[in-house]
Amino acid sequence: MKSIQVFRKLGIVLLLAITAGFFAPQTGLTQEGADEFFFEQTGHWVKGEFLAYFREYGGIKIFGYPLTEEFVDQGLTVQYFQKARMEWHPENPDQYKVQLGLLGEELKYRQPPVPEPTPRSRRKVFFPETGHTVSYAFLDFFNENGGINIFGYPITEMYFEEGQIVQYFQRLKLQWQPNNPADAVIIGDLGEVYIDIYGHRMPPAALRPLNSIFVTPETTLSEISGLRAMVSLRYSVMTAKRNQTVTVLVTDTNGDYVENARVEISFSEMNTNRILPDSTQMLFTDKRGFANASLPVNEGRSGTNIVVRVVVTYGRLSTSTQNVFLLWW
Numbered sequence: 001m002k003s004i005q006v007f008r009k010l011g012i013v014l015l016l017a018i019t020a021g022f023f024a025p026q027t028g029l030t031q032e033g034a035d036e037f038f039f040e041q042t043g044h045w046v047k048g049e050f051l052a053y054f055r056e057y058g059g060i061k062i063f064g065y066p067l068t069e070e071f072v073d074q075g076l077t078v079q080y081f082q083k084a085r086m087e088w089h090p091e092n093p094d095q096y097k098v099q100l101g102l103l104g105e106e107l108k109y110r111q112p113p114v115p116e117p118t119p120r121s122r123r124k125v126f127f128p129e130t131g132h133t134v135s136y137a138f139l140d141f142f143n144e145n146g147g148i149n150i151f152g153y154p155i156t157e158m159y160f161e162e163g164q165i166v167q168y169f170q171r172l173k174l175q176w177q178p179n180n181p182a183d184a185v186i187i188g189d190l191g192e193v194y195i196d197i198y199g200h201r202m203p204p205a206a207l208r209p210l211n212s213i214f215v216t217p218e219t220t221l222s223e224i225s226g227l228r229a230m231v232s233l234r235y236s237v238m239t240a241k242r243n244q245t246v247t248v249l250v251t252d253t254n255g256d257y258v259e260n261a262r263v264e265i266s267f268s269e270m271n272t273n274r275i276l277p278d279s280t281q282m283l284f285t286d287k288r289g290f291a292n293a294s295l296p297v298n299e300g301r302s303g304t305n306i307v308v309r310v311v312v313t314y315g316r317l318s319t320s321t322q323n324v325f326l327l328w329w
Contacts, residue, residue, distance in 0.1 A: 041065050042234070043209025043247065050079055050086045053098040057146055062172075062187060067195055067234075071206040080195060080202075083187045084172060100150065100171040103190040107197075109168040110155040129153050130170075138167055138174050141185040162329070196243055199294070208292050209247045226253040227261070227319040229312045239329040243294045250289045250312050257289030261314040265293055270305040270324065300327040 036047040044066035046054055054063055064082025071078065077088040078101065085101035092099070104110070113131020117124055124135040132154040134142050142151055152170025159166065165176040166188065173188035199207060209232070227250060234245035250261045267279035278296050285291045300306065304327045311320045 038210075039065050042067060043232070044069055045210070046079070049088060049098050053086060057150060062145060062150065064187075064189065064191065067191055068202065068206045069210070071203050073202075080191045082189045082191050084191055085194070100152075102152065102170050103194055104152070104155055104168045104170050104173065107190065107193060109173075111157070114157060127153050130155055132157055134167070137176070137185050141174065142169075208286075208290060210288075224252045224258065224314065224317060227251075227258065227312055227314055227317050228253065228255075229263075229310055229319050229321045231308060231310045231321050231323045233308060233323055233325050235325055237326045237328050238297065240297050240300045240327055243296050244306075244308075244325060245292070245294045246308055246310075248285070248291045248310050248312070250285050250291070250314075257285075257287070258314055259285055259287050259289065261285045261289075261291075261312050263291040264311045264313075265295065266309050267295065267297065268307050268309065269300070270307050276300070276306070297327070302327055302329050 035051060036045055037051060038045050042065040046066050047070070050070065057063075063084050063086075066079060066081050068080040079086045085103055087099050087101050089097055089099055110130075111132075114133070116126040116128070117133055123139065124133050125139055126133045130153040134154050135158065138158060145151075151172050154167060154169050156166075156168045158176075167174045173190050175186050175188045177184060177186060195202070195207070230249045232247045232249075234247075238244060244267070246265055248263050248265070250258045250263065252258055262282065262284055264282045265280065267276040268274055269276070277298060281293045281295060283291045283293060297306065305324050306327060308323045308325070309320070310322060312318060
């Protein structure tokens with residue numbers, strides 16, 4: 001993590017630049033029920049109290065899409081989203097039964113406290129609890145989207161990280177993107193970062209994308225006359241040095257799920273057909289016809305299209321499909 005001093009050298013101009021740009025509301029909800037929604041974008045449900053909290057406090061723009069189902073972790077029911085983790089605390093008063101996890105703290109982004117800025121200004125608020133200040137458009141966004149109850153206290157100052165001005169809070173991360181005036185302040189993907197690091201500790205069933213329809217008659221090799229394969233990606237645009245999650249669904253020509261089909265996945269550059277290192281994997285579909293892999297993208301130039309090729313075989317039957325994502329930073 002870079003020093004706070006890097007940001008101080010930017011001067012007043014950059015600080016003043018962070019005074020514009022707010023969100024346009026989004027719903028992002030794809031299938032509606034009385035107390036549940038299914039998100040086809042990531043293949044997960046949000047239900048009950050977590051869904052009520054999601055609806056009340058900003059939906060997609062605050063939490064992102066769900067990345068897991070609900071599961072129990074050390075006695076606590078949790079669900080991970082792209083930007084946050086929801087937790088169920090039944091012992092708390094009703095308004096605090098659902099809370100966001102302290103991902104910023106757990107991922108060790110906290111920086112040492114700094115002195116309160118002088119002179120005081122309504123455009124800067126100092127939080128003595130953690131010794132950090134929230135300012136300008138970050139302060140506006142913080143105040144308009146739940147404040148301490150949603151973000152927690154700031155645990156850093158604003159500073160430059162990988163070419164962007166960011167600020168970390170106990171629960172969430174703010175990012176400034178000057179090239180997008182309509183959404184100049186956004187929430188960063190701390191949930192994705194956490195899963196990239198600690199996802200191996202989570203139940204595979206909670207991470208695995210689902211179908212919104214769960215009726216799946218069993219099939220046998222003799223009953224299958226042909227295969228169909230569909231591939232989806234967690235990221236349509238991503239940076240190198242992180243993992244891409246690939247989900248493959250295999251069915252027969254009747255639409256029934258095919259278990260134990262062999263799935264071979266590989267990444268290659270679109271222009272050169274060069275296979276990326278460590279990006280090939282062979283696995284088998286589960287009872288619902290799914291195969292899921294998290295594969296590293298360790299190299300590649302910005303602006304490069306990466307082709308995800310999938311070859312499926314089942315007995316003497318085979319089929320193939322592909323998808324594409326863009327490397328960009």
